Amino acid sequence: MHGARSQSRSTGLFLVLCAAMLVLAMLSQQPWAAGARSAAKSALAPGEVAMTSVATQVGRMTSVFGDVSTLRAENARLRSADEALRRQVVELNAAAKENASLRQALAFQKSSGHHTVAAEVIGAGPDGFSRTMEVDRGTADGVRPGMVVVTGAGLLGRVREAGPHAAIVQTLADPQSRVSVYLSTSSLQGTLSGGPTSLQLELQHTLGVVASNGEWALTSGVGGAFPRGLVVGELASLTRRDAAATDVAQVAWVNEPSSLSFVLVITDFQPS
Amino acid sequence: MRRIAGAALIAAAALAQATWAPHLEVGGAFPNLVLLGAVAVTWTVGARSGMVWACAGGVLLDLTGSGPIGPHALALLAGVYVIGFWTRSMERPNGVYVALTAAVSTVLYSAVLVLAGGLLGFSVPRPESMVWLAFAAAVYNALLMPPALEVFRRIQALSRWEALPN
Secondary structure (H helix, E strand, O other): OHHHHHHHHHHHHHHHHHHHHHHHHHHHOOHHHHHHHHHHHHHOHHHHHHHHHHHHHHHHHHHOOOHHHHHHHHHHHHHHHHHHHHHHHHHHHHHHOOOHHHHHHHHHHHOOOOOEEEEEEEEEOOOOOOOEEEEOOOHHHOOOOOOEEEOOOOEEEEEEEEOOOOEEEEEOOOOOOEEEEEEOOOOOEEEEEOOOOOEEEEEEOEOOEOOOOOOEEEEOOOOOOOOOOOEEEEEEEEEOOOOOOEEEEEEEEOOOHHHOOEEEEEOOOOOO | OHHHHHHHHHHHHHHHHHHOHHHHOEOOEOOOHHHHHHHHHHHHOOHHHHHHHHHHHHHHHHHHOOOOOOHHHHHHHHHHHHHHHHHHOOOOOOHHHHHHHHHHHHHHHHHHHHHHHHHOOOOOOOHHHHHHHHHHHHHHHHHHHHHHHHHHHHHHHHHOOOOOOO
């Protein structure tokens, strides 16, 4: 008797809380609530900064006790330098294939003409399904939803939501992420979508042209969401589908979000 | 005072989830500290308190991620509500039962989270990714649940946490 009553009270509380959360989810999704939602999310940013800072301090303290951490840091620095050099080689190779006008446009987009805002990574998405990260710059720093986010290695994603002093970046690994890319050697075009372990690329068939492993994928600019020529990753494997209109490939992303501390938000590119 | 301590614990778990937990990623999955806390509260304090923890922690998780506020809370509520039936019927659970409730709760949480995302107009992960992530997270949380419950029992003993009437 007591068990049944207890169960009934729990069910009642469950239903009430579920209804409240459903209403909250629907209301907070409305366009007119975007400001309040972003402000509420921004309010947690100082807490995330503090937690990240604690983690960094702990990391520094533990690194004193062994050479492994030092070697790891050195390895990361060298890897970062290597990625930057590889990006430059890829971009130079890609640029060489373009005609004069495209090269001019590409040079404009890639040159220091882009205004960027450096931002520190202060948090990540709370679950494994949505791959987002939070940065410590927001609308007060000129960051707006839709802006493109990059690192020294290449494209990271785009700003999804921006509060006054923090913004949420949707990375390319997020399942909702879609990027139009082309391959550096074969020039085949396709659409890249996110995934937890690798990026998946659907390549359009072109008669007589075959993609090969090791080719670099760069943003094509198609659709206007991203500027052309940003490095995304390297073709890791390709599955040919003769019966379909597209082939499927796995792309090894140049970025490893879990190891990022700083990112750059491009503030002068307006997605169409 | 106990409520303030509880609120601080929930906030700490949610912030740690958004800052530290992703660094513990294995195979695309990482532990869910708020879910572990909610399951621990359900075992030690009761199902109703577990649901309150799940709701508060879920809203905080929603505030650290993108999209609307509410899906994480809804998903955690579902996971905790179902294991509430289990915890009510067991006086002294062993580690295996505790781990299993974390695994079941994680699977339900994952399913409701993806479903809620789909209903709210967000694209969902590919099915094979979704199944793998839910499975990996369930195993991960199950392994962490027994020690997490022990830690929570010690914190509870320190603060003499009181349950909501069941």
